[in-house]
Amino acid sequence: MRAVVIEKTETGTEAALKDFPETELMEGDVTVRVTHSTVNYKDGLALLGKAPVVRRFPMIGGIDAAGTVETSTHPAWKPGDAVVLTGWGVGETHLGGYAETLRVPGDWLVPLPDGMSAAQAMAIGTAGLTAALCVLALERHGLTPDAGPALVTGAAGGVGSVAVALLAASGWRVIAATGRPEEEGYLKGLGAAEILPRAELTGPGKPLAKARWAAGVDTVGGTMLANALSMTMADGAIAACGNAGGMDLPTSVAPFILRGVALLGVNSVPAPIPLRRQAWDRLARDLDTDAFAAMTTTIPLEGVFDAARDILAGKVRGRVVVEIG
Incomplete structure (x- = not known):
């Protein structure tokens, strides 16, 4: 099968599109014929060796995948089922979605939402799932649109784009922070x-x-x-899910003890299946086809290398869908 394979070299890592034997797929009770994947920031880091994302070699890249079950011994899945896979270390410790075939534990899969295509699911991918988990976290904290506006940082990126669209669809007045003023029309089209x-x-x-x-x-x-926290209203909250601007947090206790601000950490990789299903249901309900089209670029599998460079350089608007077939 064709796959984007990341291998260890004397000077770091190297990624290339090549043939990979299906007999070397990892253990799992479900085999999926992959039709689509996507390019996330983490994929860019892995493909270009900019961070120690990959923890076993050789590794097939791609932390997301959507496709159809080919074989299954898992009770929840049968051949022909349309499924989505994000997280669980796929593309990091388990062979990933930049391949024509994927074998994984069935407990990692969720059903493709009704009315959504595999390509649309990958226009959402890990980025969109993370955005939905952030919105759900804010709602669990008790926040509603009548409390005041909602900020989204990195708004023109993958997570940010979906977060803008979801918050706007839920009735929030969205303030979209971006370093790309030329994306104003795009962001307002999403609801900012x-x-x-x-x-x-x-x-x-x-x-x-x-x-x-x-x-x-x-x-x-x-x-x-840190600045977002310092400008948050009393009893408000920020859901944090990224570190492109650095791992440090140069803040003080003032927002927390003087305004009662909450910092809500969100990690989609180990999110439990019930929460994933809730997030995917929310995405299927609140994101329309126009929003998908506005935030999506489609590329072939061999295009992931250029897309990886672009996403790390901050040149990618919205989401990049990869056609595997």
Whole structure:
């Protein structure tokens, strides 16, 4: 089968599109014929060897996959079932979705939502699932649109784009923070009410600044998250899910003890299946086909290398879908 294989070299890692024997697929009780995958920020890091994402070699890249069950000994799945796979270490410790065939434990799979195609599911992928989990986390915290606006950082990226669309569909007034002013039309098309220049959140911040939003989805981390917290209204919350801006968090206790602000961490990789199903149901309900089209670029499997470079350089708008067949 054709696959994008990442191998260890003397100087680091190297990724290439090549033939890979299906007999070397890893253990699992479900075999899936993959039709679509996607390119996430983590995929870019793995393909270009920019971070130690891959933990076994050789590795097939691709942390997401959608396709059809070919064989199954798992009681929940039968041949012909349409399924979606995100997380669980796929593309990191378990052979991933940039291949024509994938074998995994059936407990890692969720059904393709009714009315959604495999390509649309991958336009959502890990990024969209993460965005939905962030929105659900804010709602579990008790926040509703009447509390005030919602901030989304890295708004033109994959997670950010879906977060903007989901929050807007739920009635929030969305403030979209981006360093790409040329994307204003795109973001307003997804439902953003206001565009905030990234520079307003990247400078040295105060322990507390003027309160501007009740909730937020932060995809960046670092100084931007610190500033977002300092500008959050009393009893508000920020759901944090990314670290493209750095692993440090140069903040103080002031937002937490003086305004009661909450920082909600979100990690989609080990999210339990019931929560995943809830998130996918929300995505299927609230994201329309126009939103998919606005945020999606489709490429062939051999295009993942250029897409990886673009996503790490911050040049990718929305989502990139990979056609495997």
